[in-house]
Amino acid sequence: MSLPNPELFIQIGNQSRDIFFVFDYNHNVFSYIGPAFESIFEISIDKVKENSLCLFNLVHEEDKDHVLDCFNECVEDRISHKYEFRIVCNNDLEKYIRVTTYPLFSNDQLLQISGIAEDVSVAKHNNFHIEKINARKNTALEIVSHDLKEPLAMISLAVSDLLQNSMLSGQTRVLKSLTFIKEMCERNVLLIRNLINHEFLKSSEVEIRKERSDLVHDIRDVIGFYQHAELNLFRNFEFISSDEQLYAMIDSMKFMQVINNLISNSIKFTEVNGTIKVSIRDKGSVVLISVSDNGIGIPAHLQPYLFERFSIAMREGLHGEDSWGLGMAIIKTIVELHEGKIWFDSIEHVGSTFYIEIPK
Template identity: 45%
Template sequence: MGNVSSDGYFIYDLKHQVFSYFNTALCRIFGLTEEGALTVDQLREKIHVEDLVHVANCYQELLEDGGAKKYVFRISLADGVRYLKSNLSCADGAGHIYGIVEDITVEQENKIHIEQINARKNITLEVLSHDLKEPLAMIRMTASSIQSNIRQMEEKDLRNSLQFISEMCERNLKLVRSMVNHEFIKSAVVAIKKERADLVWELKDVVRFYSRSHLSKVRNFSFSSPQDKIFLFLDSMKFMQVINNLVSNAIKFTRVGGNIMVQAEQRGDKVIVSVSDDGIGIPKEMRNNLFNHSKEVLRKGLKGEESGGLGMNIIKDIVDLHGGRIWVLSEEGLGTSFFIELPEQ
């Protein structure tokens, strides 16, 4: 079992100061080759410099107290810092340490990310409550004045007061939208968790949803693929957010009666997914900045739908995390096609 597990297993002989057993996963976790004997010095060299004292103290505690212990520490590898959790036992009288080492980097980074989001959320709420307090008080005061004096007010004064309320609301709605969008782009992309999935089934499910909705009365939705099944490793939830975002954008910029097509095709060791429409297209000057968070790409839909300008930026981030790439072909007046290329493995 030890040699097929992704966790590292070992038995350390305290008397002879050698590893009497270790599996291949332990070497892989520490970025070591499997040739020859494994030594404590090899592992110590990988420990993050800030955690050396911590690891030494944990080792001493284990020897003194015996029993089972759990410790978390960091190692430094060529591709960055990794977080490891060790489950250790030193309970037998033969003088051995039995250990299991697990790479918890994704879990730990997500935990840190969530803590950062919560901290920013609290700051955002404080800023909003402070910045909205005065404008809301002014709106309430103006509305109260209108309510009390509406019979005596001239039409010009009434219009001016209502215009003031309208402009104040619009200004503060923009403030709220700006802050929410700012926090959204910071927190939208976290480490992904890939699992084997049938992409054809997933895409069909998305198209079925739109085909059964009220939107099918004013748009035509279709899906096609030369393959019945395409299996690859995806974070299905996040990748389907990408597809939903692209379809949603296609709806906003496609006229009533227009067509929105989703396609998937396996080509060798790559998979190509496309979302196309025959809508109004994307102006040439907007395409270069399409995947950046730029005000130049902000535009409203055909019915005036608001756009935060963040969708494409987040889409690209999620595609990048899947080891893929995304590009667009578009011609004004004829439509737009987004293409996503993903590795099969």
């Protein structure tokens, strides 16, 4: 058995900027590789046809096991798959390659693997920058919210005291100005909080788009932003990882919003000079992430309702931070869309730890 209408496949492959290929599984050789291959992989087609294993030498060291797993899956399954991995070309140039495979069987025997490989480096790097900017934006919003909340609340409190002062009785113009200041303080605090809640609510409405991402790098980037703001937030932030790198299939933008929201909740319910710790651990086929604090904890009677929408477990933060009662429900939804699970341990007046487990 061979490709149906192979001439058409080759004709398209010869004109494409992507790499069309046909791999003869039984003889372990490429029977066809499109000319785009040489400009993307920066080695000759003849060299690969002579020794197909030389391609493996181009794979990034951190992705070699991943590529082997992908190849084994492709051989064992009877369906098309899409894979992404990195290669290192001349001058140590790193490229991201996306491969779509189509296994061809005859009498339950795999004969060929045809497919298309494309260089997605530009799109990948753009996504990295967008995700990093988005994660930092969410973190910055939380920090700015906290930075503005307390001074605005103090101004509002001082103005309230002045409004009750009998010495200003009858001074209509002054009282109007003070009332205006008080209302503006309250309005701006609510505006900031609503903006953050709106951003998080919208994230759950967008379809999950999972890609292979380094969780350690992404979470370290988020927690690092909080660590830089420790003096302003009056909390201590720690990050612990069992490995320098841990890869998993996630929608990085949404998953980092989950981490951000858990940290934000810890800030709300942890006293000044308290500690918030984020850790990540490799557990074989899954990754375990935890966000813990030594705050006021969650009362036992509220714990069963924590992940419900508009839950009775919603509470104001220690400094009056409001809650819509939607955050934890959305967190749970996003985690489950990643085929993971979330749970927590909490003791009132001792602290809380939230655990997230997702498959690698």
